[in-house]
Amino acid sequence: MSQISEKIAIRAREELFINIQPIQAGGRLTPEAMKAMIAYGDGYSTCDWCLKPFRLDKIRKPPIDEFHAELADFLGMDQVRVFPGARRGFQAVASTLVEKGDTVIVSGLAHYTEFLTIEIVGGIAREVPPNEDNIITGEATAQKIEEVKRETGKLPKLIMMEHFDYVFGNEHDIRGIAKVAKEYDIPLLYNGAYSIGLMPVDGRKIGADFLVGSGHKSFASPAPSGLLATTDEWAEKVFRTSRATGDLTGRRFEGKEVELLGCTLMGANLIAMMASFPTIRERVKRWSEEVRKSNRFVKEFLKIEGNKVLSEMPRKHTLTRVDTTGSFDEIARTHKRRGFFLTKELKERKIVGPFPGATKKWKLNTYGLTWKQVEYLAWAFKDIAKKYGIPVRE
Numbered sequence: 001m002s003q004i005s006e007k008i009a010i011r012a013r014e015e016l017f018i019n020i021q022p023i024q025a026g027g028r029l030t031p032e033a034m035k036a037m038i039a040y041g042d043g044y045s046t047c048d049w050c051l052k053p054f055r056l057d058k059i060r061k062p063p064i065d066e067f068h069a070e071l072a073d074f075l076g077m078d079q080v081r082v083f084p085g086a087r088r089g090f091q092a093v094a095s096t097l098v099e100k101g102d103t104v105i106v107s108g109l110a111h112y113t114e115f116l117t118i119e120i121v122g123g124i125a126r127e128v129p130p131n132e133d134n135i136i137t138g139e140a141t142a143q144k145i146e147e148v149k150r151e152t153g154k155l156p157k158l159i160m161m162e163h164f165d166y167v168f169g170n171e172h173d174i175r176g177i178a179k180v181a182k183e184y185d186i187p188l189l190y191n192g193a194y195s196i197g198l199m200p201v202d203g204r205k206i207g208a209d210f211l212v213g214s215g216h217k218s219f220a221s222p223a224p225s226g227l228l229a230t231t232d233e234w235a236e237k238v239f240r241t242s243r244a245t246g247d248l249t250g251r252r253f254e255g256k257e258v259e260l261l262g263c264t265l266m267g268a269n270l271i272a273m274m275a276s277f278p279t280i281r282e283r284v285k286r287w288s289e290e291v292r293k294s295n296r297f298v299k300e301f302l303k304i305e306g307n308k309v310l311s312e313m314p315r316k317h318t319l320t321r322v323d324t325t326g327s328f329d330e331i332a333r334t335h336k337r338r339g340f341f342l343t344k345e346l347k348e349r350k351i352v353g354p355f356p357g358a359t360k361k362w363k364l365n366t367y368g369l370t371w372k373q374v375e376y377l378a379w380a381f382k383d384i385a386k387k388y389g390i391p392v393r394e
């Protein structure tokens with residue numbers, strides 16, 4: 001292995017291994033994004049042609065303005081801005097809509113970044129319970145809204161809901177939830193961290209007021225990157241411009257969007273997103289094949305006695321939560337390396353990604369693997385099982 005510098009090793013996981021790490025699959029860069037990272041890596045590289053009104057989304061060279069328009073169109077929304085991660089998109093919305101003491105509805109499977117963005121503005125998160133299949137329904141959302149109304153005398157200010165959650169990769173009833181949001185006239189933020197950039201997402205069809213996506217999770221982009229798309233109506237509020245005046249100098253910054261702190265992804269991160277966009281447009285059309293591969297893997301994985309899938313079945317996503325307490329964990333209990341035996345056996349077969357040492361409940365993501373790699377992955381797990389005397393159905 002060679003080094004980048006004395007203390008930094010080359011990272012070659014994607015080149016040397018099959019990586020099934022749950023959060024990394026959709027963020028792997030395209031070759032075009034890699035080139036963009038190098039060419040636009042210098043700090044304020046995107047500012048070469050930043051002319052009046054000095055706004056990132058208005059730059060024409062490279063065509064950042066065009067990218068914004070096309071991205072909004074791709075998402076079925078009127079306007080979009082890029083953000084340093086989905087979390088900063090949540091924050092822009094929460095900071096605009098939620099005041100101290102206001103309630104925000106989230107999922108019982110919500111990501112921690114939603115809680116933190118609500119906390120930062122002094123809001124109170126209230127969770128909708130998932131049903132026995134770990135699905136959030138419109139009905140359960142309506143019940144939670146009623147509960148909040150009864151207890152506080154007020155309606156929640158915002159609903160933040162994931163289409164696919166990060167725990168199970170289950171699909172939630174986002175359209176049903178959008179319908180409920182409309183009925184109560186509460187704005188809906190669609191959390192597409194695990195969907196935008198992987199599958200077709202149309203905000204208008206869903207009935208969402210805000211769409212938030214993660215560049216580094218699902219848009220073949222570097223960290224941090226993400227997006228927030230919305231309607232013209234909400235854009236006026238969330239993308240409002242500065243009204244501040246310097247008391248001494250009288251300076252004003254009227255073109256700058258407050259929630260974006262002026263500019264967001266200056267430089268390589270944005271140009272890499274742009275560079276990946278043509279691939280993203282094409283790859284979302286192949287999502288159903290990714291889901292078929294996911295189901296193919298799971299079917300083989302379940303042939304190992306004691307293996308369980310905790311996510312909904314059949315799979316509708318490539319992220320899957322599994323339970324190997326009844327199989328690999330049985331081995332780990334008496335193995336001198338404990339759970340790390342599985343990590344090592346996988347690594348010897350050139351597979352990385354499961355949480356090191358985990359043999360009970362853990363997650364994997366098959367996104368982007370070829371059919372051949374999927375078959376190989378399934379074979380590898382079965383091969384390890386056989387080696388340790390765990391029965392495998394054929």
Ligand SMILES: *Cc1c(COP(=O)(O)O)cnc(C)c1O
Pocket residue numbers: 084085086087088110111113114162164165166191193194213214215216217225226
């Ligand atoms: C990863 C993830 C986030 C955070 O995304 P960032 O782009 O890293 O801020 C938010 N919500 C869900 C459901 C996620 O899986």
